Amino acid sequence: MSTPNNLIDFLVNQANGVKGLADLNLPNIPHQYIQPIQARLDSCKIIPHDSEEQSIPIIDFTNWDDPDVQDSIFSAATKLGFFQIVNHGIPINVLDDLKASVHKFFELPVEEKKSVKENSPPEVVRLATSFSPHAESVLEWKDYLQLVYTSEEKIHAYWPVVCKNQALEYMKYADAFIRKLLKVLLKKLNVKELDKEREYALMGAMILGFNYYPACPEPELVSGVGPHSDISSITVLLQDDIGGLYVRGKDGDSWINVPPVNGALVINIGDVLQIMSNGRYKSIEHRVVVDGNKTRISMPIFVNPAPDAVIGTLPEVLENGEEPHYKQVVFSDYFNYFFSKAHDGKKTIEFAKI
Numbered sequence: 001m002s003t004p005n006n007l008i009d010f011l012v013n014q015a016n017g018v019k020g021l022a023d024l025n026l027p028n029i030p031h032q033y034i035q036p037i038q039a040r041l042d043s044c045k046i047i048p049h050d051s052e053e054q055s056i057p058i059i060d061f062t063n064w065d066d067p068d069v070q071d072s073i074f075s076a077a078t079k080l081g082f083f084q085i086v087n088h089g090i091p092i093n094v095l096d097d098l099k100a101s102v103h104k105f106f107e108l109p110v111e112e113k114k115s116v117k118e119n120s121p122p123e124v125v126r127l128a129t130s131f132s133p134h135a136e137s138v139l140e141w142k143d144y145l146q147l148v149y150t151s152e153e154k155i156h157a158y159w160p161v162v163c164k165n166q167a168l169e170y171m172k173y174a175d176a177f178i179r180k181l182l183k184v185l186l187k188k189l190n191v192k193e194l195d196k197e198r199e200y201a202l203m204g205a206m207i208l209g210f211n212y213y214p215a216c217p218e219p220e221l222v223s224g225v226g227p228h229s230d231i232s233s234i235t236v237l238l239q240d241d242i243g244g245l246y247v248r249g250k251d252g253d254s255w256i257n258v259p260p261v262n263g264a265l266v267i268n269i270g271d272v273l274q275i276m277s278n279g280r281y282k283s284i285e286h287r288v289v290v291d292g293n294k295t296r297i298s299m300p301i302f303v304n305p306a307p308d309a310v311i312g313t314l315p316e317v318l319e320n321g322e323e324p325h326y327k328q329v330v331f332s333d334y335f336n337y338f339f340s341k342a343h344d345g346k347k348t349i350e351f352a353k354i
Contacts, residue, residue, distance in 0.1 A: 007030055007032055011129045011130070011139075012128075012129060014110070014114065015110055015113050015114035015117045015118075015127065016110055017106075017113075017127075017129040017143035017212075018129055018130070018139075018141055018142060018143050018212075018214055019106055019143050019212060019214050020110060021214075022214035022215065022216070023214075026217065027217060028217065028218060029141075029216065029217060029218050029221060029222060032138065032139050033138065033139050033140075033141055033221070033222045034138065034221050034222070035138055035221060035222060035223050035226075036138070039138070039223065039226070040220065040221070040223075041246065041255060041287065041289050045253060045254050045255055046246070046254070046255050046256075046257060047249055047254050047255065047256050047257075054080070054249055054250060054254075054256050055256065056080065056082050056083060056084055056247065056256060056258050056259075056266075057072065057075075057076050057080075057083045057084070058083070058084045058085075058086060058261060058264065059072050059073060059076065059083055059084065059085055059086070060086055060087050061085045061086065061087050061088045061089070061177075061180075061181075062087040064180050064181075064184065069184075070184050070187065070188070073181070073184050073185065073188075074184075074185075074188045077185060077188075077269050077273075077281045077282070078280055078281060078282060079282070080247065080250075080256075080282070080284065081247075081268055081269040081281065081282035081283055081284035082247050082256075082258065082266065082267070082268045082269075082284060082286070083266075083267050084258070084261055084264040084265065084266050084267070085181075085264060085265045085267055086261065086263060086264050088177050088265055089173065089176065089177055090170070090173040090174060090177060090265075091173070092263050094166075094169055094170050094173055095170070095238055095263065097166045097169070097170075098163075098166045098167065098169075098170045098238065098299060099238070099240055099297060099299070100166070101162060101163035101166035101167065102163065102210045102212065102297045102299060103295075103297065104162045104163065105145060105160055105162050105163045105210060106143065106145075106210070106212045108160075108162060113127060116145075116160050120158050121154075121158065123148060123150075124147075124148050124150055124154050124155075124157075124158045124159075125145070125146070125147060125148070125158050125159060125160070126145070126146040127143075127144075127145050127146075128143070128144055128146075129142070129143045129144070130142060131225070131226070132339055132340070132341065138223070140222075140223050140224060140225055140226060141213060141214070141216055141222040141223065141224050141290050142211055142212065142213050142224050142225060142288070142290075143211075143212045143214075144209055144210060144211045144212065145160075145209070145210040145212075146207050146208070146209050146210075147159055147167055147207065147208045147209075147210075148205065148206075148207050149171050149175075149205075149206040149207065149208060152168075155168060163210070167208055170208070170299075171206070171208055171301070174236060174301055175206070177236075177265075178203060178206075178234070178236060178301070178303055179194060179203075181234065181236075181267065182194055182202055182203065182233070182234070182303075185234070185273065185281070186198070186202075189276070189277055189280070189314055189316055189317055190316040190317070190319065191314060191316050200305070200306050200309055201276075201305050201306070201309045201310070201311060202233045202272070202273075202276075202303065202305060203233060203303045203304070203305075204304070204305050204306025204307075204309055205304045205305065205306050205307060206301055206302065206303050206304065207301070207302045207304065208299065208300075208301050209299060209300045209301075209302065210297065210299055211225075211288075211297060211298045211299070211300065212295065212297055213244070213288065213290045213291070213295065213296040213297070213298075214290075214295050215290075215291055215292060215293055215294055215295050216290045216291070216292060217292070218292075219289065219290045219291060219292040222290060223287065223288070223289070223290075224244060224287075224288030224289055224290040224296070225286075225287055225288040226287060227248065227285045227286070227287045228285060228286070228287070228346075228348075229270070229271055229283040229284060229285050229286070229346050229348070229349065230268060230270040230271065230283065230302065231270055231271045231272065231304070231334060231335060231338045231348060232270030232271070232272060232302040232303050232304050233270050233272040233273050233276075233303045233304065233305065234267060234268065234269060234270055234273060234303045235267070235268050235270055235300050235301065235302055235303065236265050236266075236267055236300065236301040236303065237265065237266040237267075237268070237298055237299065237300045237301075238265055238266075238298065238299040238300075239258075239260050239266060239296075239297075239298040239299075240260065240296060240297050240298065241260045241262070242260070242291055242294050242295075242296040242297075243257070243258075243259060243260050243296075244288050244289045244290060244291060244296050245257070245258040245266070245286060245287075245288055245298070246258065246286060246287050246288070246289065247268075247284055247285070247286045248284050248285040248286065255287070258286075268283070268284065268286065269281045269282055269283050269284070270283050270302075270303075271283045271334075271348060271349050271352070272304070272305060272311050272331070274349065275311055275312065275313060275326040275349070275352055276311065276312070276313060276314045276317070277313075277314070277317060278313040278314075278317045278318070278322060278324060278325055278326070279325055280317070283346075283349065285346055304331065304335070305331040306331065307330075307331055307332040307335065308330060308331070308332060309330070309331045310328050310329070310330055310331075311328065311329055311330075311331050311334070311352075312324070312326060312327065312328035312329070313325070313326055324354065325353060325354060326352045326353055326354060327352060327353070327354050329351065329352050333351075334348070334351060334352065337351050
């Protein structure tokens with residue numbers, strides 16, 4: 001088989017995605033996916049697993065209101081911006097069912113996926129490939145489905161049947177966990193409670209993503225996801241056992257592997273909490289590499305403000321006379337700016353800097 005003549009039409013309009021491309025069993029990847037050498041992950045820059053200084057901490061959330069547990073979360077959020085949580089209260093069978101449903105969705109016949117793409121309101125369900133294929137000079141080796149956690153009426157009407165129940169069950173558990181975690185993070189910023197106003201500005205719009213990275217014949221040449229920071233308040237990620245997630249090291253030039261831990265959730269601080277905390281919490285760049293033999297999946301929950309929420313440094317953070325580093329911005333403006341371009345590291349946050 002050869003590469004389709006009009007690759008974007010094949011990937012996007014016909015809804016084949018990179019899964020459809022991988023299914024052609026091409027010996028080489030199309031040139032549109034080949035990353036320039038300087039953009040590829042250099043194995044010499046990966047920090048060894050046994051580095052105590054720069055490994056992603058694993059935190060037991062059983063006693064989440066324990067001051068020591070909260071201190072551990074605060075430390076991780078301020079230093080590395082990434083940590084893993086175990087004993088978060090979401091049953092393992094719910095996690096396993098969700099993973100199975102992701103594979104089932106992407107293995108549907110292309111006609112069914114095209115129907116989802118064409119007949120779903122984008123504010124509820126969005127099926128896409130790469131990141132912003134019309135804005136990127138190099139494509140990313142990824143397909144994704146986004147399910148917006150909205151009213152049960154819209155969920156039942158539009159979320160794909162093959163994964164609807166599993167995704168909804170997961171989100172109901174995750175919602176309770178996310179509220180607890182945000183309370184801990186806010187407490188350390190002198191915010192006493194997660195009231196309705198703060199809830200709207202932190203988690204007014206939650207999106208569950210299904211990321212699908214097919215096995216790639218030339219994995220060292222492509223990017224699953226290019227270096228970027230998330231624009232969320234926080235991101236809660238469930239990954240499978242394949243691995244491939246890397247976080248930017250403190251020196252700005254190295255990369256830390258985030259190893260899969262069975263049953264764990266990977267948490268990272270997003271730009272919104274970096275802005276709200278005036279830089280105390282760190283929204284750190286991360287990237288994904290793909291596998292040459294196995295398909296990798298991951299399931300992020302992007303915990304976002306409501307689109308019309310105004311985000312800026314919290315008044316509680318500035319009580320001691322500290323100057324804000326960020327201006328107030330409407331989240332939808334920030335969101336639209338992020339998606340108007342290719343992944344470009346930490347540049348999006350410049351949009352909000354004073």
